[in-house]
Amino acid sequence: MADRGSSALRPEHPIERSLPHLVEEFGLEQRGLPVSEVVSGITLSSHDVVPGDLYVGLAGKRHHGARFAEAAREAGAVAILTDDEGAEIAADAGLPIIVTPEPRLALGELAAWIYRTREEPPTMFGVTGTNGKTSVAYLLEAILRQLGVVAGISTTAERRIGDEVIVSKLTTPEATEIHAMLARMREADVRSVVLEVSAQAITQHRVDGIVFDVVGFTNLTHDHLDDYETMDVYYAAKRELFQPDRARRGVVMVDGDWGGRLAQESRIPITTIATDPAADAEWTLTIDEERPERTTFTLRGPDHRTLTTSVPLLGAYMAANAALAIVMLVESGFDLDAIAHALNIAHDAEGTEIHDDGFVAGIDVYIPGRAEKVSGESGPIVYIDYGHSPDAFTSTLESIRRVSDGRVIMLFGADGDRDPSKREEMGAIAARLADAVVVTDFHPRFEDPASIRAALIAGAKRAVPDREIHEVPDPRAAFRTALSLAGEGDVILYAGPGHEDYHEVAGERIPYSARDDARSALHEHGWL
């Protein structure tokens, strides 16, 4: 199946750079046709080529990108950069060929040079960890906005500069896209950029060419053991971000063992944060109040500095994400009191302070599909969540138990073609922490959906043999089954789809929004 490509964020006024100069500066080898005078962009997808681009033909898992050299030329590419094998494949494509043994290793530096993103860079924040990256990124952006700073974000859910939004294909874009996006953000006067950084992004050199001002670590738990042989290898990939060539300072959540190890092994100045007041961390977080839609917390820092605020979201884990975001801002130079002030005042549309008794102080954030409450005032509370790992299930279900005495119904599936070793544990956690479990399909991709469901159910049955379990393959029918099990005051957690608007089956993306469907079903019951 050919890659259908995506529209990337690009500068509206690209700067022309000398291509011969680039070849010389990076010690590249030129073959065949002479290169043109200028280059104004770089991409590694033939679908994203715009006139003036250098097309990079990478050897992929399915294709050698050099196969698409002709398509790239037709779209306006000025040359192809590739390896020896690619140079042979693209020999007759009618494009000048530039050769380097491992093009992926050169991408970040080349893209930074072409888009001039090293010059007067914005403040760069990077967030990594197994769970919570997207949430911390949104929280950082929200607090920056409340501080009056124009920020841009790049997350699994979306890439956004003000009102300009594109839907993401990967958690972290390829280096070529990141630097194009940074150039676009510079045009929009963005002064702070928040990038969600996956382990794969570090391993695959997608964040090369960037030195982050502050990087943050949320946690490390079981996931991605299809891409990384062991948890140690997965950890080592994340640790790479906390080194001087990639970041200036780091903030590490040390609640888990991996965070403690990272704080020890990192080679940049590290500030630590923990939710356990007895922990040996510089910052500690205590939860003051948990409600279904709001969590209030106090953050205590060195020199007895404190800040009390809230997030309009479920769960102590979201407060921990918010605390991490706040400490990252402090590490970037913001004063804690200034942050407290910005979070605890209301503004009108023009940005003028207003004094309104009904105003609830706190972080003004909306995070699509992360414990997003989609139900109304009556009927069960329904959360749509992007959790798809054992730890995500635990955090969300435990939080729900703390805010509700009702029955908890957990609806979920598991990704096909992604780390099958976590499935049984996901089933077990659902069975242990929920009163009833509904297992459905979630992106089976090229796997047999029945065998994915069977693994989840086996895990659930092993953990709690008499747990009420329903198997409903179709997600729409499954949600209605979950709804039939719930009454007033009960809670349904639908984990998996989060913000997504498709269901991936055998290479096809079928339109499906869990959010919209849940709302329709609630409406059908007269609960919305």
Ligand SMILES: CC(=O)N[C@H]1[C@@H](OP(=O)(O)OP(=O)(O)OC[C@H]2O[C@@H](n3ccc(=O)[nH]c3=O)[C@H](O)[C@@H]2O)O[C@H](CO)[C@@H](O)[C@@H]1O[C@H](C)C(=O)N[C@@H](C)C(=O)N[C@H](CCC(=O)O)C(=O)O
């Ligand atoms: C396993 C993996 O990482 N695959 C990535 C890889 O795909 P690939 O090697 O199969 O590429 P390929 O299809 O063989 O194509 C080779 C080259 O030809 C180009 N091409 C291909 C076809 C075409 O018509 N035109 C064209 O130009 C491609 O852009 C590519 O450069 O290169 C592609 C182009 O950049 C990526 O989109 C793709 O990510 C896939 C979609 C993916 O699912 N990656 C996952 C594992 C991932 O990276 N996940 C992380 C973490 C998520 C999390 O936080 O949980 C992420 O950051 O998203």
Ligand SMILES: Nc1ncnc2c1ncn2[C@@H]1O[C@H](COP(=O)(O)OP(=O)(O)OP(=O)(O)O)[C@@H](O)[C@H]1O
């Ligand atoms: N700090 C946390 N600790 C544990 N679980 C969390 C935490 N934050 C979020 N979660 C859970 O993980 C899910 C995914 O959250 P989020 O999208 O913020 O993480 P992520 O690291 O960006 O994941 P992904 O890369 O898969 O998008 C949430 O929907 C929630 O269930």
